[in-house]
Amino acid sequence: MSRSRLLPLTGILAAVAAWQLGVSLHPSSLIPGPIAVARGIGELAVRGLLVKYVVASLFRVTWGYLTALIVAVPLGLALGLRRRAEAAINPVLQVLRPISPLAWIPIAILWFGVGDLSAIFLIFLASLLPLTVATMNAVHNIDPVHLAAALNFGIPLRARITRVLVPAILPQLIVAMRIALGVAWLVVVAAEMIAVNSGLGFLIVDARNAGNRYDLVIAGMVLIGAIGIVLDLLMRRIERLDSVRWGYAAE
Amino acid sequence: MKNVTMQRPMQHAASNIEHSTFEKFALPLLTVAVIIATWSAAVEFSGTKIFPSPIAVASAIGTLGEKSLLWRYIADSLTRVFAGYAVAIVAGIPLGFLLGWNASLARAVNPLIQMLRPISPLAWMPLAVIWFGVSNAAPIFLIFLASFFPIVVAAMNGVRNVPPMYLQAGRNFGLSTWQLMIRVVIPAVLPRIIVGLRLAFGIAWVVLVAAEMIAVDSGLGYLIIDARNAGKRYDLVVAGMLLIGVIGLLLDTGIRRVEEWISE
Amino acid sequence: MKVQFSDISMRFGAMDVLQDVTISVEEGEFLCIVGPSGCGKSTLLNIAGGFLSPVMGTVTIDGDPVTGPDRRRIFVFQERGVFPWLTVEGNIGFGLFDLPDEERQRRVAQYVHLVGLEGFEKAYPRELSGGMKQRVEVARALAVNPDVLFLDEPFGALDSITRLQMRSELLRIWRAARKTVLFVTHDIDESVQLADRVVVMSARPGRIRRVVEIDIAHPRDLSSRRYIELRDLIFGEIGLAHQV
Structure with missing residues (x-):
């Protein structure tokens, strides 16, 4: 019992120990040790920047991501159901898809200026x-059988969407939502490094540029990692709901 | 014949064939034409001096193509992305196999991976600059x-989810662990790993552009940021974006081809 | 005359699947359609269900031509047709969307009872066995009180013991509800156990070889001479020697 509880921590502890050891062996390095980073996080909290930047980053991710979800699901449903719409639009999506969202930064700034709106647009x-x-x-x-059954019972279009189509795509959609949220979190950090003056990405760039405060740089990285884990865990929670569990292979 | 049940209601089989060629080529072209027309009209009516029209972008692509600079930028970007990606494959797949095979090791190491994974690779930039200076090695490290993490996780999950029946069958025929790996586990997980590799490449491509916007002075990402900073040449910006899209699409198609070829 | 197939022909691409199929089905009759795989029996059922339209010929139900799926005649697929995201109750009540809540609950309870799934109302399909899922699907179909049921090899995925049980249950339900049933199967024994009449089809293009009346009263004795006679007649008609 105690062994199985401790095992997951050993990897992290070993990494922190190695980090401390590396720093002790190279005292002249710019890289701070774990304790300095912990102190850095404390300093951010005291100065009120911790909450401010975390809120700023989450605010942008939330709006960009939710707007994207609201547009993407109906659009995806329409394209999935109408073969002609798909034939017309899918090739265009495939060309746009590999354009790194960050490549839009100059255009985002042109349209929306330096600020929240630019970052939200990029995450969107x-x-x-x-x-x-x-x-x-x-x-x-x-499964076409499910569509056929829905048609057979003659339920109205609206109910067909809410009671058959949406529940049927939900398991796959939730996985895509989890992956997209991961990408959104990656993009917000990058966008904040280039296009805005607040948030965790800005913290990292700013701490480095204004006086080589590498303790704050790594503090920012730790915060980004921690929030990323929490977001991922929340999405995995959703995957365990009874009404979507059927869609995943048995564990 | 069971599939018959699955047909859409009241559809005549013949009508599908008549439309398909038309739909495959004409419809996308129509969409592109509509987009370009809307874009043109928007530039025209808003009277913007900054945002380029489609024609300006087309001629910008022409100008870029004449300069040897463009080819150097493309070569630089591709070198970086492939170098980082190759190192990630070489390191990530064996580690993923190890973690998928050995449950205790996975329990020890996986939390560390899960913690490092959501740290945006770009957040490592300042550290990369300390370790590697402003050189090619810094963006390559970020792409790595x-x-790296998506590849490790894909390989690990792949190995974990090999149906136990396969392993039993393999053992039944007297294969050693090593033989089991090569003859059963690797073929069984290959399709999953390939999918992981493709996803990882998509992320690498996103990061490459961002890294080049911040850390170096060549490559497609640099092309975009430089065109903006040096004289608001938005025609070059959009041209650069289109290039990134087309090259990314070509690479993605290439990986899909490999995927199909392997899973056959 | 409940269901009338008149001169049905069907083609997929260049392949002729059905040729000049004419069948009349009486109200309340249990009709089985048997034949080797590829004889178009599933296609025929899909045409009657309104999921496919034939190249030639018409199907009429109560004299009206079939133009599409209709909730007065429900198609039962193999147990795959159960919606995995709904509970047993949710599945059985699926077609009752236009009833007030109270009435719907009453009907769901009635059909849960009819197929013997009490205690599993809140269970999801992944927690049920194949036979139970099949019962859910039959209950879901019956709950909307259709006058025709189409069953397309409904017990094909079940083990042989569960299949036998499901057959007698289906007969019990059929006797209670008196629906017209069209039942497609490739299992000859199954057809002789269940049907009033068996339509025997030939392979590609599917045509009617023979219609066999099963003149044995229910419950049927599976070792009676008449049962074996009729079964062997159909085996012979399909061209199988009844020996292993």
Whole structure:
């Protein structure tokens, strides 16, 4: 029992120990040790920047991501159901998809200026295409028997969408949502490093540029990692709901 | 014949064939035409001096193509992305296998991986600059980080999810652990790993562009940021974006081809 | 005359699947369609269900031509047709969307009882056995009170013991509800155990070889001379020597 509890910690503890050891062996290095980083996080908390930057980053991710979800799911459903719409639009999506959302930064700044809106726009772009394509593919993967049954019972279109189509694509959609949220989190940090003056990404760039405060740089990285884990765990929670568990291979 | 049940209601089989060629080529072209027309009209009516029209972008692509600079940038970007990606594959797949095979080791190491994974690779930039200076090695390191974790996780999950029946069958025929790995586990997980590799490449491509925007002075990402900073040449910006899209699409198609070829 | 197939022909691409199929089904009759795989029996059922339209010929139900799926005639697929995201209750109540809540609950309970799934109302399909899922699907179909049921090899995925049980249950339900049933199977024994009449089809293109009346009263004795006679007649008609 105690062994199985401790095992997951050993990897992290070993990494922290190695980090401390490396820093002790190279005292002249710019890289701070774990204790300095912990102190750095404390300093951020005291100065009120911790909450401010975390909130700023989460605010941008939330709005960009939710807007993308609201647009992507109906669009993906329409493309999945209408073969002609898919034939017309899918090739365009495929060309847009590999354009790194960050390549839009100059245009985002041109349209929305330096600020929240630019970052939200970039996150929207980063989540929109993967979510749309995933929804479309999920519609294609619906068991035709289920569509036939829905048609057979003659239920109205609205109910067909809410009671058959959406629940049928949900398991796949949730996985895509988890992956897209990961990408959105990556993009917000990058966007904040270039296009805005607050948030965790800005913290990292700013701490480095204004006086080589590498303790704060790594403090920012730790915070980014911790929040990323929490977001991922929340999405995995959703995957365990009874009404979607059928969609995943038995564990 | 069971599939018959699955047909869409009241559809005549013949009508599918008549439309398909038309739909495959004409419809996408129509969409592109509509997009370009809307874009043109928007530039025209808003009277913007900054945002380029489609024609300006087309001629910008022409100008770029004439300069040897473009080819150097493309070569630089590709070198970086492939170097980082290759190191990630070489390091990530064996580690993923090890973790998938040995449950205790996975329990010890996996939390560390899960903690490092969500750290945006770009957040490592300041450290990369300390360790590698402003050189090619810094972006390569970031691309390595970006693709390493997805590859490890894909390989690990792949090995874990090999149906126990396969392993039993392999043992039944008297295979050693090593033979079991090569003859059963690797073929069984290959399709999953390939999918992981493709996803990892997508992320690597995103990170490459960002890294080049911040850390170096060549490559496609640099092309974009430089075109903006040096004289608001938005025609070059959009041209650069289109290039990134087309090259990314070509690479993605290449990986899909490999995927199909292997899973056959 | 409940269901009338008149001169049905069907083609997929260049392949002729059905040729000039004419069958009349009486109200309340249990009709089985048997034949080797590829004889188009599933296709025929899909045409009657309104999921496919034939190249030639018409199907009428109560004299009206079939133009699409209709909730007065429900198709039962193998147990795959159960919605995995709904509970047993949710599945059985699926077609009752236009009833008030109270009435719907009453009907769901009635059909849960009919197929013997009490205690599993809140269970999800992944927690049920194949036979139980099949019962859910039959209950879901019956709950909307259709006048025709189409069953397409409904017990094909079940083990042989469960299949036998499901057959007698289906007969019990059929006797209680008196629906017209069209039942497609490739299992000759199954057809002789269940049907009033068996339509025997030939392979590609599917045509009717023979219609066999099963003149044995229910419950049927599976070792009676008449049962074996009729079974062997159909075996012979399909071209199988009844020996292993």
